[in-house]
């Protein structure tokens with residue numbers, strides 16, 4: 001099990017800019033090694049800020065975006081194009097601004113998509129798309145919630161207790177909207193590198209608890225680990241309680 005690396009930047013915008021630079025380099029290296037790269041996107045303010053910095057980076061097109069496979073770690077189960085969908089926000093922040101291959105953008109079905117208002121069917125479909133084993137994603141991006149959630153995996157929830165399925169429907173989610181589709185921790189742990197990115201003093205407690213050995217049931221972010229690297233990218237406020 002990889003021991004987490006922790007990198008702290010002085011402020012939230014610097015963290016997002018530095019994470020964007022790090023991501024660009026990682027994708028370039030993956031493509032140099034294998035010809036393509038795979039990236040799992042996250043919802044949330046920090047994830048969106050990182051994507052905006054990627055979009056605006058002078059180094060952006062060092063990546064051959066047509067040879068990147070994009071996935072999501074979770075999605076809000078809403079109609080296509082809904083402003084609260086992670087996909088909608090990712091397209092505005094980055095995807096609509098780069099020469100990607102649309103066939104390599106793997107979205108989680110919306111609530112008015114092929115499976116209608118059935119999040120279990122949408123989850124099962126995404127699990128089929130991922131295949132078994134799940135791809136060894138080059139980078140899997142995650143945010144962290146104030147009570148320690150990551151993706152849409154919340155403390156002591158059915159999703160955090162899931163040990164076999166790779167993608168599940170999440171209902172009655174404490175963070176709105178209530179219904180979501182999410183990778184599970186077993187799926188997340190197939191990633192080559194997992195980057196947990198968060199800022200602000202409200203995250204200092206879950207960050208410190210996760211890094212101090214909390215269980216994944218208590219702090220799901222603690223269970224998000226990569227096969228080769230687990231990296232916590234924090235601003236100084238979110239890192240303030242690390243012992």
Ligand SMILES: O=C(O)[C@H](O)[C@@H](O)[C@H](O)[C@H](O)COP(=O)(O)O
Nearest residue numbers: 043044045046143144145150151
């Ligand atoms: O769909 C979502 O809401 C995200 O996937 C969620 O896991 C998010 O990353 C965290 O809640 C942190 O969000 P912030 O970065 O906005 O604090």
